[in-house]
Amino acid sequence: xxxxxxxxxxxxxxxxxxxxxxxxxxxxxxxxxxxxxxxxxxxxxxxxxxxxxxxxxxxxxxxxxxxxxxxxxxxxxxxxxxxxxxxxxxxxxxxxxxxxxxxxxxxxxxxxxxxxxxxxxxxxxxxxxxxxxxxxxxxxxxxxxxxxxxxxxxxxxxxxxxxxxxxxxxxxxxxxxxxxxxxxxxxxxxxxxxxxxxxxxxxxxxxxxxxxxxxxxxxxxxxxxxxxxxxxxxxxxxxxxxxxxxxxxxxxxxxxxxxxxxxxxxxxxxxxxxxxxxxxxxxxxxxxxxxxxxxxxxxxxxxxxxxxxxxxxxxxxxxx
Amino acid sequence: xxxxxxxxxxxxxxxxxxxxxxxxxxxxxxxxxxxxxxxxxxxxxxxxxxxxxxxxxxxxxxxxxxxxxxxxxxxxxxxxxxxxxxxxxxxxxxxxxxxxxxxxxxxxxxxxxxxxxxxxxxxxxxxxxxxxxxxxxxxxxxxxxxxxxxxxxxxxxxxxxxxxxxxxxxxxxxxxxxxxxxxxxxxxxxxxxxxxxxxxxxxxxxxxxxxxxxxxxxxxxxxxxxxxxxxxxxxxxxxxxxxxxxxxxxxxxxxxxxxxxxxxxxxxxxxx
Numbered sequence: 001x002x003x004x005x006x007x008x009x010x011x012x013x014x015x016x017x018x019x020x021x022x023x024x025x026x027x028x029x030x031x032x033x034x035x036x037x038x039x040x041x042x043x044x045x046x047x048x049x050x051x052x053x054x055x056x057x058x059x060x061x062x063x064x065x066x067x068x069x070x071x072x073x074x075x076x077x078x079x080x081x082x083x084x085x086x087x088x089x090x091x092x093x094x095x096x097x098x099x100x101x102x103x104x105x106x107x108x109x110x111x112x113x114x115x116x117x118x119x120x121x122x123x124x125x126x127x128x129x130x131x132x133x134x135x136x137x138x139x140x141x142x143x144x145x146x147x148x149x150x151x152x153x154x155x156x157x158x159x160x161x162x163x164x165x166x167x168x169x170x171x172x173x174x175x176x177x178x179x180x181x182x183x184x185x186x187x188x189x190x191x192x193x194x195x196x197x198x199x200x201x202x203x204x205x206x207x208x209x210x211x212x213x214x215x216x217x218x219x220x221x222x223x224x225x226x227x228x229x230x231x232x233x234x235x236x237x238x239x240x241x242x243x244x245x246x247x248x249x250x251x252x253x254x255x256x257x258x259x260x261x262x263x264x265x266x267x268x269x270x271x272x273x274x275x276x277x278x279x280x281x282x283x284x285x286x287x288x289x290x291x292x293x294x295x296x297x298x299x300x301x302x303x304x305x306x307x308x309x310x311x312x313x314x315x316x317x318x319x320x
Numbered sequence: 321x322x323x324x325x326x327x328x329x330x331x332x333x334x335x336x337x338x339x340x341x342x343x344x345x346x347x348x349x350x351x352x353x354x355x356x357x358x359x360x361x362x363x364x365x366x367x368x369x370x371x372x373x374x375x376x377x378x379x380x381x382x383x384x385x386x387x388x389x390x391x392x393x394x395x396x397x398x399x400x401x402x403x404x405x406x407x408x409x410x411x412x413x414x415x416x417x418x419x420x421x422x423x424x425x426x427x428x429x430x431x432x433x434x435x436x437x438x439x440x441x442x443x444x445x446x447x448x449x450x451x452x453x454x455x456x457x458x459x460x461x462x463x464x465x466x467x468x469x470x471x472x473x474x475x476x477x478x479x480x481x482x483x484x485x486x487x488x489x490x491x492x493x494x495x496x497x498x499x500x501x502x503x504x505x506x507x508x509x510x511x512x513x514x515x516x517x518x519x520x521x522x523x524x525x526x527x528x529x530x531x532x533x534x535x536x537x538x539x540x541x542x543x544x545x546x547x548x549x550x551x552x553x554x555x556x557x558x559x560x561x562x563x564x565x566x567x568x569x570x571x572x573x574x575x576x577x578x579x580x581x582x583x584x585x586x587x588x589x590x591x592x
Contacts, residue, residue: 042402143566145563150563164363193343
């Protein structure tokens with residue numbers, strides 16, 4: 001039963017590095033170390049200047065009381081965690097947190113379920129399956145402003161095609177983007193559409209890695225379709241599923257474009273998440289509130305990092 | 321799970337793909353719709369009485385935006401490769417001390433929300449005069465691609481047979497020469513994949529453009545569309561025509577490099 005516990009193989013491009021692992025233990029000559037770090041120097045400088053420094057500036061923003069004038073002159077007084085306290089006490093905080101959670105959880109649940117169903121469907125190679133699977137990638141590749149504006153028009157209350165179809169079935173028009181009851185669901189729908197391809201492709205590659213012999217064995221033992229799914233596919237796909245979900249989570253938490261373009265977080269804050277709130281504080285008003293904006297952003301980072309660390313732990317475990 | 325050739329599955333597949341791509345079809349359909357038909361109920365399902373007005377608008381007003389996006393995209397590709405390719409070679413073949421920690425940092429870097437980077441960059445660019453400039457936008461956009469590029473290229477270069485590098489060394493090639501004349505040419509496919517993604521991400525970027533290039537003389541196409549949507553007299557055929565044009569790089573990417581795209585998507589997710 002050795003192959004049953006086998007972790008899914010990485011995709012073709014990623015299969016190679018295992019071979020190099022054994023050689024790690026060998027001595028590292030000092031001259032090679034110099035060369036190695038010379039080649040790494042650009043990326044190290046890059047990470048320091050274009051990742052670490054912006055993050056540091058962002059942290060600094062969140063710990064000072066910035067006004068437009070002190071922002072330019074750089075002499076804002078240090079106020080410690082005052083911005084964070086202000087943000088948490090803000091009436092927007094509770095709803096924004098709730099919307100972030102709902103947006104993320106609902107998007108992920110549907111993206112993953114639909115992606116998995118499609119992956120299983122495409123897994124049974126039929127005529128044109130490869131071409132159709134490639135076409136499914138289109139929503140993922142389109143610029144977000146393209147998909148978001150297309151969805152905006154499709155969901156338009158008066159002239160949108162969605163309401164036209166609903167109307168044909170006798171339903172009253174839904175004010176998708178302009179009613180506080182629907183705006184969050186509208187952006188969730190658009191986000192699910194954009195996220196399905198990613199889930200489909202990754203889960204499909206996970207399915208490809210399952211040895212068909214296992215299915216044949218299950219079939220011989222008399223397992224029916226649903227048993228084959230719940231007893232074979234599902235457990236064997238678990239590592240890939242976990243990573244798909246965690247990565248999807250980190251990606252979904254930071255979704256900003258779709259919401260901002262479709263609803264700007266409105267109406268009256270009904271689709272505001274941490275990402276759009278942070279943007280609105282920093283850039284959306286005439287008088288920017290960089291301090292609180294950066295504070296909201298950093299809360300978002302903490303959420304993403306927590307899940308990112310879980311992801312990396314899982315990835316490490318999968319490697320051995 | 322034997323591969324079946326049933327036409328029923330192909331038919332179902334076609335229907336599902338049609339449903340999935342309906343918004344794309346609708347974008348194209350609307351881009352050809354005349355202004356007077358735009359608010360018709362029910363809408364025209366096909367571009368009957370189609371018009372090219374929307375595309376004329378694009379040619380009249382959006383070309384500078386498209387040119388800017390092209391420049392930003394190419395600049396991002398160049399910067400990304402310049403930083404990522406040598407790093408990947410080192411991580412894959414030169415076994416640097418601390419390489420693992422660097423890979424870890426890159427994985428974490430991928431997870432930082434763009435809006436946070438944007439705010440930090442805004443503060444930095446304001447004081448260094450890079451705000452509303454193309455180099456500034458290129459630098460910011462490259463942060464979308466560099467971690468991905470290093471990780472994917474490292475994975476690929478690890479697969480280059482050691483004998484090949486050994487042979488180069490025997491012929492007297494140093495590390496730099498080996499990198500330039502052996503590793504890079506052999507990694508051509510990975511380099512193409514990474515370049516295509518870097519270009520596409522820079523081309524599609526909205527967060528950095530809308531924060532760091534709001535007041536710039538040269539703005540990318542994403543802002544072009546955004547300004548259009550913000551207008552009060554929304555001309556949806558023109559907006560959708562611009563959207564169609566803005567989707568061309570994605571389409572090219574899919575047609576030219578279909579299998580690399582799927583590999584690229586998975587490479588970001590599954591263990592390298």
